[in-house]
Amino acid sequence: MSFYIKKVQLWFKRNVSPVSYEFKPNRVNVITGDSSTGKSSILRIIDYCLLSGQPMIVENVINENVKYYGISFSLNEHDYVIVRSAPNIQTATEQLLFEERTGFPDTIATNMSRGEALEKMNSLFGYYPLTFKMGRKKEMTNFRHMLLFNYLTEDIIGTLNTYLDTRFFDDINYEKLTDELFKQAIGMDEIGEASLKDEIKKITTQISRNTTNKNKYDKEFSKYQTNVEKLIQEAKTLNIDFSIEKSSDIQEQCNKLKAELAIINKNAEKSRLLLDNELRRNQTELQNLKNRLAPYDSILRSYQRNANNLKKQDDSLKTLDYLEQHFSEMLLWDESRQLFDALSKAQSEIKQALEEIADTPKLPNEFEQERLSLNKQIIATEEKIKSLQEQMKQSFDLILFKKAWRLVWDLQNLKEPKNECLSPTQLTDINDKLYNKQQLLLEKENSNSRALTQLNDCILTYYTAQHGISNTYNSSIPKYNIERQSLELFNPDNETRPIKNIGSKSNYMFLHLCFFMGLHEQLLNIGSEVPDFLFIDQPSIPYYENMKKEGDGKNLMTDDAEKLKYAFSLINIFMDRINRKEKSFQIIMVEHAEPSYWENLNYFETRYEFRNGNALIPQSINNLK
Template sequence: MKLFIKEIVLWPEDSRNSVLSIPFATNKINVIHGRSRTGKSSIIAIVDYCLGATRCAIPVGIIRDNVRWFGLVLEINDEEVLIARRTPGDRQTSKEFFIDPNFDTIPLSLDTTHNELQFKQAFNNLVQLTNLPLTDGQDIGRFDGRPSYRDLAAFNFLPQHIVANPNTLFFKADSYEHKERLKRVMPFALGVIDNEYLLKEREKSQLQRMYDDLVKQREVLLRSMKAWDADIKRHWDDAVELGLAAESDAKTTETRIEKFGELNRLFLQDGLKSVLQTPNFVYTNERYKDAMKKEIDLQKLVDSHRREVRGLEQLSSRADSFKNAVKLEQNRVVNFDWLKSRIGGDNECVVCGSHTNQLSDVISHLDTEVNRVNVLAKALFENPVVDKEIEASKSRLRQASAELHTTRVERNRLQTIDAATKDSLSRVYLLIGRIQSALAAVATSNNTDDLSNRIDVLSKQLNDLNSYFLTSGKSQREAKVDSHLSGLIDIYAEGFGLEKRGSIKLDKNELTLSFRFDENSKKEYLWEVGSGANWMGYHIATFLALHEFFSSDELKNTPVFQFLIIDQPSQVYFPSAASGANDLDKAGDEIKNIIANRNEDIEATKKIFEMLAEGLRRSSNRYQIIVLEHADASIWGHCKDTVEAANWKSADGGLIPHDWILSKVMR
């Protein structure tokens, strides 16, 4: 995406002060240099805030207190656009935005034109990403939404806490949520997948969720139908007994339900007497006898399992007792090795000092006994009765007990049938009512056919999408991109003179660099490569490689913005003190002495700017670099395409003009 930062614009809280503008060259290295605590590091936070960041990272205090609006003049596809966002003030953030794609001059004051949602919609239109969603998309999962331009900011910022961080390579990827979002947006940003692929991925996600929901519904209904099987069987037995059906009429649940439907229709048509036969009491008696026999068999099985469990538990308890006894005996042996070592060759007693020839036999016997105890202790270190065997026996006992309970309930029901009312129509009508209730429940459960049809349709759609993914060529493109990026990173790493750990690869899963000498060697990661200079060098090498890749003709439509802001890369050579002071802040003879006495660190710092210039050259100056630094032109002034954007080294220098602060104090 051809998007550059032309200016950073600040509107003062005090309208008597002039609007502040910091201009940037769009195809060069722009350096803002100055002392500590002058607002250099706030540049990244301001740019990110104006582009719609969820949180405001602009420091509270002088900057927020003196600025009413933060703004950017952007060059988007050769057109200039002014965007701005009101300062959050005492709040966490502000949802008031301003956009003017047709401005001629920077206005002296601003009024809100867009809320946050409207701004992101309008900005998506400006950067031609209108087909991308504005949020994560709650309907498709927290991290699985198609990417927003906000997800791509990770390629544009290298803040101070990231530029030499061994554990984090990308902006905001040190938080789980942003890391997951970036992992999903990475293939899109690198051109491995396109908008069509993203649309189909989203479609698959939605279809898969619908498919899973329908399958769950069908499983619930099927379980419900299984629960009704027992009721249908019981009603069928009652129907056979009362003469409403013959035992041979139906053998399956489906045929019994069909027969019940016929009985219900006859009942509603007052034709039930036409099928009423002589009650079959023998059938009930046989069922009662079968239930009694099954109950007896199950009781025997339950008793057997109960004895098994009890026996295993007793064996376990005895084993524990025996193990404890062996441990006690082992503990009573007092340093036998010491005792053996104290017995001299002349068999002198260690207790009384007398001479005897019996000590060797005693020692030999004791040695045998001690070894026996030790062998027992090792053998009994673990309980010989495995706990899972006891648990398995208990599980079998619970299962048999549940089956016994069910059988007893059925036997009691058969036993309590009143023989005096077996031939009465009251039981017939009562049974018909139960049958009608069962048929209604079954009708609801039989919705599985409709669910199955819908599941089949979704399954076919998912199969079609899977076929698309298999033939999309994503794997081949990904391998080509990985190889290309690895080669570019290696070129820049070579230029920095970094420690080599085999072939380099951008690991899109871990979001860091990995190193491997060959396929059989262990993969190593950036955090395993020592020294801050290596970490800083690999960070910059990676981002130069990425922006060279994004600048190629093949990726001219990439959604990644063509600017890179780096905050204090020289910190690994010139770290700031706790007070904020930095050696590179010095001037005159002091800085000359530093240059003379710390030549190696100065040359290493110059190398950073030389590599940035090399990155622009290799990319035909198709992107923009902004560097926030302590180092001044005495270090980077010789580098091609490197210009000074702002100098805040004087006592009153800084992002917020000195007269703004004075006017606020005097007001």
């Protein structure tokens, strides 16, 4: 970025010609003069023209005489002008003139609002805004926040611990955002670093979640495979053959099994009907056979009963036969002999009757054959009935049928676990992405670390070159503390604890110069968004009391005079280093001291002296009121 202020112009309320103050690039443009001549107001006018919303221009003498404030500047080899009406009771005007042109127009006509101008300046400066929260509201920074690093004001140049004048801007946001603005300025991209860390966290979380999902999926899939195998084995016990190799096979096998079961059920119904009819026919046949066999059995029983009775009678006569055979051996009474004779007679009659009965014809052979045939038919029919009943039972085995439908149910509820894991290709890609992000983060962290190291190296360059700080601290090492926004000195043998106080304002003035010179060299090295411009307000502040005693800077005490010359010489060294790097930079410095303090420094040029009646507002105009 190449930025420098070409001209500051004031238009007055009275009908007099405008007053212009011109400045050169690659120079230390000095405005020197007495106190109360408006030197420091130059910075406030520049800041107001650079779109400040909180004007700090002195009302008395300056604001009361000026109608318009204008600034002409060059930015990246293009010329622009901004003109604003003077603030009304410290209130900035919202409308202004902003044009790309070489000189100021003859007639001032506003063409945009301050908000529009800020947006345009952001674009011209290539400024990348930061977004931050202020309470519940979100705010955005703009290019003006970078001006914090362009103003070394009289309020801070000799202070102990203040290196950035946030109060100058009269905006609490500057105070709260100083750390982030500083990091942004010197190229510490902590927002980018945080963003990378967040991305890495998301990627590692994704990989971790994938690992968890993979373990869960593997476990569920193993269980799923076990269930599949179990169902296949169950199907085999039912004489059903199927296989499941992929998720889509499940529904296909369910449909197939349902169809088979429907066919089995249909066939079973048909089979049961046929068997039932056959069973009924055989049961009827069995009854018929039994009915036919009944008479045969009845006759046979009667025949056998008669035969048994005859046999019993025959057995009873054997006693009489025995008595008859041995009668002669027996000694009987007359009554006994008479009884025996009667029995013998009866025996003869019975034997005759038995002989007559014995002559009765036997049952015919056909009778027994028919009876046996009927018995065989009955036994065969009973066996057939038993077989038919078994067939009916087998034709519809309720237990097997329930098992089959249970198999269908289990198949329907069998779901292959959803694989939400990354594919090997995706996992490779995401691991590559993680590695790349980690490398970018490492580079970013190193870059952020280097940014502060490089800044401190630049500051050390000027600290080594200066001769104004007390000799006690010559070997000290300066390091900038971002959290405290302070340049701290460390003893070489103890770089953990800074030196708390280095004494005089003169020492701190030199530290401020070393900081700003080192800061801007680093900003130029990295091509920062901060304009390559610096306003320095009175390095002679530490010696001001002595100046008043000696006549407003003409005859400073030798030691103070030497130190002030060292300060100007350090600024000149900075300009020389920048130009040797073929870069451009502009400094505008206001001073109390006489030009003799810098007249031998090649980059210094006294642009205006506000002495002997000369002032920012010419005495001739001020006297008109």
